[in-house]
Amino acid sequence: MGNLFCNSVLFNYATNKGWPICSETVAYFTPKGRPICSETVALLLRNTHLAIQKGETPTGTDAEAAWYLSTASLEFPFDEQWTRIYCYVFTRVYERWRTKESGNIVPADIKVDKLDDYDMSHLRRLKDWIFQIRIKARLEKDKSERKQQKEEEANRRKTEQPAMFDF
Numbered sequence: 001m002g003n004l005f006c007n008s009v010l011f012n013y014a015t016n017k018g019w020p021i022c023s024e025t026v027a028y029f030t031p032k033g034r035p036i037c038s039e040t041v042a043l044l045l046r047n048t049h050l051a052i053q054k055g056e057t058p059t060g061t062d063a064e065a066a067w068y069l070s071t072a073s074l075e076f077p078f079d080e081q082w083t084r085i086y087c088y089v090f091t092r093v094y095e096r097w098r099t100k101e102s103g104n105i106v107p108a109d110i111k112v113d114k115l116d117d118y119d120m121s122h123l124r125r126l127k128d129w130i131f132q133i134r135i136k137a138r139l140e141k142d143k144s145e146r147k148q149q150k151e152e153e154a155n156r157r158k159t160e161q162p163a164m165f166d167f
Contacts, residue, residue: 088123
């Protein structure tokens with residue numbers, strides 16, 4: 001039970017339980033369903049394009065990883081490794097988005113500023129997986145929209161041009 005949260009469990013369990021793992025949702029909506037401003041979406045796209053220009057493989061963001069890990073932590077307990085990774089990602093996201101005027105800081109007992117190479121490789125795999133899910137969801141969405149447009153066009157033509165013969 002102590003090693004319940006391993007990679008295969010994380011990925012397989014999440015996809016089978018129907019969690020909202022598509023980062024397309026993360027990129028455009030907050031947890032309360034309010035749209036994120038277009039500047040934030042533009043920033044995500046710009047970061048992806050910059051990574052490609054630098055020759056790096058684009059991955060999911062720290063915010064997406066934090067959101068996914070937060071959701072996963074509600075289903076089953078993390079082992080020590082994934083707790084450390086979650087605290088690291090949380091620290092990075094919180095420090096990036098908090099306002100300096102608030103005076104709030106990450107408590108020292110959960111603050112993780114650095115991960116070892118092994119943990120960082122697992123985080124990188126998670127971010128890569130999130131990015132692949134985002135791309136897959138976007139392609140499926142585009143495909144279904146094109147199919148729907150074709151069906152609507154066919155229905156429109158059918159109503160505009162009635163059949164010559166009724167059988």
